[in-house]
Amino acid sequence: MSRADRPSPLRVAVIPDSFKGTLDARRVATAIADGVRRAAGEAQQDIIVDELPFADGGEGTLDAVLAAWGTSAQSCTTTDAIGRPCNAEYAVSADGRIGLIEAAQANGLAAVSDVPLRAAEATTRGVGTLVRAALDEGVDEILLTIGGSATTDAGTGLLRELGARFFDVNGVELPDGGGSLLNLATIDLSGIDPRVRDVTWRIATDVTNPLTGPQGAAHVFGPQKGAALEDVEHLDRCLKHLAEVVAESGGKSLDGVAGLGAAGGLGALLYAFFTVELVPGWEMVSDALGAAEKIGQADLVFTGEGRFDTQSLDGKVIHGVRQLTAETTPMIVLAGQVAVDAEALQASGVTAAFSIGRGPGTLEETAPHTAENLTWTAYQVARLLLTP
Template sequence: MSYDASTTQAPSARTPRIVCAPDSFKGSASAPAAASALARGARAVFPDSSVAELPFADGGEGTLDALLAVWGTRPRTVDTVDALGRPASAAFGVSPDGSTAVIEAAQANGLPQVSDVPLQPERADTYGVGLIVSSALDLGVEEILLCIGGSASTDGGVGIAAALGARFTDASGRPIAPGGGGLASLASVDTSGLDERARSVRWRIAVDVDNPLTGPRGAAAVFGPQKGADPESVTVLDTGLGHLAEVLAGSAAEAETFATTPGFGAAGGIPLTLSTLFGAEVVPGSTMVAEAVGLTAALAQADIVLTGEGSFDSQSLGGKVVAAVRDRAPASARVIVVAGRVGLSPAECRQSGITAALSIAAGPADLDTLSERAEALIEDTAAHACALVAAGMG
């Protein structure tokens, strides 16, 4: 189905200003592709309107693509290693003014890159992420935006710091084994060889979970199993992270703070070492991306805001893309969600500040079919939503 602008009654009051700010539809459409599809649907109904495309992300998968689309810059490719130390290549982005680098850690330590071999949860590390950071520092950036979702590692960020010159040694002065399995033998951290550039730049780490470092809700217990950790490995990794916190801390109280800080359990504990050695700031991913793309300013004059994601449910309202867009939209704007699946009732949507949520599935359909036609279905659903708005405004 497609919409013909000539058959649609335009609003008599005025031509609305429209902003399209979706997340990616995982496995179906990137955030830039989804934003473009929403915009095409909006223009089919409001051909004379101002329609802005602002692909968005919550700091996880797809954040690099979203920022590059907004910045209008191309990705840079560098040589690195994967979570098992094998040669790999990775992409990262730099803002138009050259001041900010955005890095998706999973480009180097992600699960997909090591899916060709049995998972090694105690061996996997983040060293390759540090190599990407070093390449960004070579360009003279002043800020690192590090997106850390989708990791295969649980090393507390030790690998990143090691790639940047820190030495993590055992009681004999030998480097500890790579990965979370080596953390229990850590005796000291030597920062004398750290790349000074890594200390002088601003670090922000995007997280989309609030799990602490250790314990039943910690990095190893909650996320270790999906990285291949059995109960024994979970214990090894959890103990190792706790020991790392003790070595890095200046006191027992500070170690306890490290272990219980919300968000420090993200991506195998990456925030722990980076916040300690580099003063990295841990922020909700959607907040970080919103600032980077200027979301608040873009939405300031919007009359209609089209956002969306693959699955819209109660979790979407707790710090994800839809929540970030809703919170920054003007009170007078109509905020409409277009999604592959809608798990909230109309009443729940209204109570949460969402005008309406529409699924791209017009009827029963399997995931493969929806994925194959995702962009066309997003476009048609956006046009349908705008036609309803036009009818109400006319």
């Protein structure tokens, strides 16, 4: 890129995911931007760097959105997936219209990893408490991100906390958890908080799995939540039965709907009975952050995550950034590990990908140096692109 070819000032968008377990997205963006600015200074290139920490609707989404909205997290006392009290946070936009809830704050797998996992009993009740807190703020739209869950209850716990009731054929209320849903006979929404119907829901999913079947919530995600083979089969039957009862109760069909298998079907009942839009997680975050405008103005885009592999190109942050980046705009990926081959890289539309490793070492050895390695690698790449 010769100086004559470069606009002045050059506009660079830095829009990375977090490096999970090492650096959050904000610190990743700052580290990359520092390297780019240093190279631009040496090349005497005027530059504007837009730092935009990003996320795909999973871990880190709340922090990314708070940074973009310029608001502080709201705190709420709720319960985790096995009913233990815990503290959680949510976000409200500066104008008070939009609430963002990262469901894993209340039903996350990591929060219950200290005890044997109980896949059939785990509940989303705590997420319902967060929803109520956001509704109490007066929001008229709720953005719900649902990755990283310990639950497979199809969102029954969430709705229980907001006034719904679930009965067996004898009129006995079912216990919490997806494992009881095979006995479901009646869904009673008469006591539901009316605000649940009044708000618009957007639910972020980073997978396309349906609710049931071989690619459904129980079979694909149940084992990581502690479900043995017999538990997986039972939970899948429970979810299938739930879908049948929903259809008999006048709800929208849940069969084969892409994305409803995410987070143990957390969004299934909301989708069935209320005004809900299912969207890719990166798309929801992009809208909340105004990312399309920032990337659209850029002459050069940097993104990244801890490991760049084929999953990165299927609904994750790098995929989303690629969708928002013009084909003529160079897009650079920086990652702790690059695990895509040349053919996959070319097909992805990514211009180039670089590992930030500066020598052999274990993750434990290199993790403390992630920020400085990001800055160094971004500096080297920017020098290559900006030096006359």
